[in-house]
Amino acid sequence: MNAGTLTENGQQVARYYRDINHYVHARYWRRIKKVLAVVLVVGLAVVSILVIDILRTKKQNNTPSESTPETTATYNPSVKIHRTAYFQFQTDQSWSFIKNESTDNKFVFRSLRGKLVEHGIMIFVNQKISPEASRVLPAELKTDQSLVAGFVSDHCQKSLPKNAAQLSQTANIQGAEFTCDYDSSEYSVVVGLRGAKVPFELVRPDGTKITYAILYHNLRAVWDDAQLRQIVDSFQTR
Numbered sequence: 404m405n406a407g408t409l410t411e412n413g414q415q416v417a418r419y420y421r422d423i424n425h426y427v428h429a430r431y432w433r434r435i436k437k438v439l440a441v442v443l444v445v446g447l448a449v450v451s452i453l454v455i456d457i458l459r460t461k462k463q464n465n466t467p468s469e470s471t472p473e474t475t476a477t478y479n480p481s482v483k484i485h486r487t488a489y490f491q492f493q494t495d496q497s498w499s500f501i502k503n504e505s506t507d508n509k510f511v512f513r514s515l516r517g518k519l520v521e522h523g524i525m526i527f528v529n530q531k532i533s534p535e536a537s538r539v540l541p542a543e544l545k546t547d548q549s550l551v552a553g554f555v556s557d558h559c560q561k562s563l564p565k566n567a568a569q570l571s572q573t574a575n576i577q578g579a580e581f582t583c584d585y586d587s588s589e590y591s592v593v594v595g596l597r598g599a600k601v602p603f604e605l606v607r608p609d610g611t612k613i614t615y616a617i618l619y620h621n622l623r624a625v626w627d628d629a630q631l632r633q634i635v636d637s638f639q640t641r
Contacts, residue, residue: 485512486641489528489613493637494630498522514630521623522630527616533601534618535584536593540628541577542635544596548606552635555592555628559583590621592628594635607640 484493485500487510494514501511508530514522527534537560541553556562559574563583574583579595594617596603602616617638619631 488641489607490526490615490641491637491639492634494634521621523620523622524631524634525618527602527618529613530602530616531614532616533582534593534616535571535582535587536591536618537584537587537589538592539574539576539579539581539595539601540592540619540631540635541579541595541597544605548640550594550596550635550638552594552632553577555631560585590626592619592621592631593617594619594631605640613640 481495482493483496483498484491485498494512497514497516498512499515501513504511508528510526510528512524512526513520525534537558538555539559540555543551543553545551556576559576559581560567560583562574562576563572563585567585570586571582571584573580576595578597579599579601581593581595581601584591593601595601602614604612604614606612617635619634621627621630
């Protein structure tokens with residue numbers, strides 16, 4: 404009886420553990436199936452969203468867009484070229500030729516900011532005059548008769564003897580000889596050639612020679628020579 408009981412109990416215990424093991428595996432597979440189902444649903448949703456987005460993009464690309472109003476671009480060059488029968492040079496757009504103050508051998512140009520005059524220049528052609536100025540801008544003459552600007556000098560009174568009479572007289576600065584306006588407080592500059600007097604002689608393209616005198620005024624509160632140097636560097640005979 405004892406042996407039979409033990410055998411029966413042993414079988415019961417073994418079957419119990421087999422039942423438990425089967426239950427655990429069944430529950431595990433149920434969880435796996437649930438996870439797979441969720442992944443499948445999410446994947447289908449993502450694919451559906453992508454397909455819808457692709458179809459919408461294709462539709463937008465195939466739909467003609469509304470026409471935009473035609474625009475017209477305008478170009479305003481930053482450089483302005485001034486030409487006469489005797490010379491040409493370039494400036495920025497603020498400069499203009501002053502016809503009513505010019506003559507056949509005197510040409511007047513001014514630069515304005517609004518209604519305020521900031522720069523002025525007078526160019527004398529074939530006149531035996533040496534404009535008075537408080538400063539000089541020495542220039543080098545190239546073989547093609549173009550000019551290379553130096554830099555504006557200090558006030559010419561510094562180059563004269565201390566006992567010089569306080570009146571207009573000839574000064575020589577860096578080889579450029581001109582008439583010094585000794586007691587002037589203005590920023591007036593005459594362009595001079597090194598080794599020559601003002602007015603200086605240049606050769607025109609047709610081979611003829613004429614004289615030029617260039618007088619510049621800076622009327623701004625802070626003086627500089629940038630505008631004059633641009634004019635001189637671009638100056639050409641005609």
